[in-house]
Amino acid sequence: MKILVVEDEEALRQVIVQSLKKERYVVECASTFREASDKINEYDYDCIVLDIMLPGGSGLTLLGELKALRKKSGVIIVSAKDSIDDKVAGLDLGADDYLTKPFHLTELNARVKSVIRRKQQNGEQHLSLANITIYPDRHAVTINGEALSVNRKEFDILYYFISNPNRLISKATLAESVWGDYIDQADSFDFIYSQVKNLRKKLKSAGAIPEIKAVYGFGYKMTCED
Amino acid sequence: MKILVVEDEEALRQVIVQSLKKERYVVECASTFREASDKINEYDYDCIVLDIMLPGGSGLTLLGELKALRKKSGVIIVSAKDSIDDKVAGLDLGADDYLTKPFHLTELNARVKSVIRRKQQNGEQHLSLANITIYPDRHAVTINGEALSVNRKEFDILYYFISNPNRLISKATLAESVWGDYIDQADSFDFIYSQVKNLRKKLKSAGAIPEIKAVYGFGYKMTCED
């Protein structure tokens, strides 16, 4: 599995490369527009981590070039926080994901993994647990193939549960992943209870097999068994 | 699941330890280089949360030590924001993840979880003693293959007993591992008696072969024999 990291800032590039190598990828890197362009023309990469601001040209141009070459590499754009325009432009040009600086390495790793997986199975990406299937791209859920309408929070929760089937999940972890740092000033978990309750009701009435079980004093787990 | 927190700043250490205990880990801590080194040499930890700046030496040295001892603990480095060099060095020396201060506790929890999981990715973990089998990740217990529903405390106790079969286990040790430092201000072991009683009843009615025997004046042991 081969990855190209295009980033001009030395220290950050090092760190990214290190981290990806740890994940057992074969990693190459480029620090300028020209270097990146050369490598893209010469090799095939499964995934490209691409900074937008580059000496010698914009990363967006590289995206166009990639398209022209009909390369099927996945692309994750990495850019400064506020350049939302780049995001739209990038996704328009066929990037697969977007990450704003600063970001956590584990986050990047997760995205890379996800992009590669998505590319490999050229069908639509989906996750399943028993008779529940969710389509992250479309924010859609089906039970036995029947569409189930869920809200945003409900979807996020379900997504997290199905990504971690049969695993204990603390309320703090769930809150962090679904609500972000909203949790910091919260002094009760009522908002979790509400959403979990609604989600459970929907799952049950749609005939879902897996259940969201509570673990007293800790959190939840989603499982098919007792 | 055992974790070592190496951090010299008192307040932060406390908070981290608290938070990890909430996630049901058994947590120990060290505040100096020497203390950390001693503990690493003496015990096996599933994960080590390691501050770089320590009184008495650098956390990076500890990483080398760990490697020399061929311990397989996961390591998460925690350090001040701007020392990017430490990050590179740390990952080079075999750390599994890196976190810059300040960070959210939930973030740390997530990393710890991920590191531990990565370390034990080889199939589903399970422990058995006679006809009892427990699945720590799923918080599940079976007797002769039949699911047995247990509550959180009951599970934790059973987990500890089955992890240490035929061994004498003092009530203090059991309390420490299941209830954490809750025990510190307790002046009786009633909470243990209650839970052990309920667990015994469930095990017996499910036909479990091993029994939880009391050892007068000391604690318990779980065994199949008389």
Next chain:
DNA sequence: CTTCAACAACCAGAATCTTCATAAATTTCA
């Protein structure tokens, strides 16, 4: 402005866990 969907907050009852009172078992020692 009104309506509606999404979400959070509130509340009473259920499940779980701890504490308490008291009984049973084990050890000590006269």
Next chain:
DNA sequence: TGAAATTTATGAAGATTCTGGTTGTTGAAG
């Protein structure tokens, strides 16, 4: 051996957490 002291077991009350119904708030759409 046989009480007294200590430790463990048990059932029930009290405290905490979770559930599921309902209500309140907010922001977007009509």
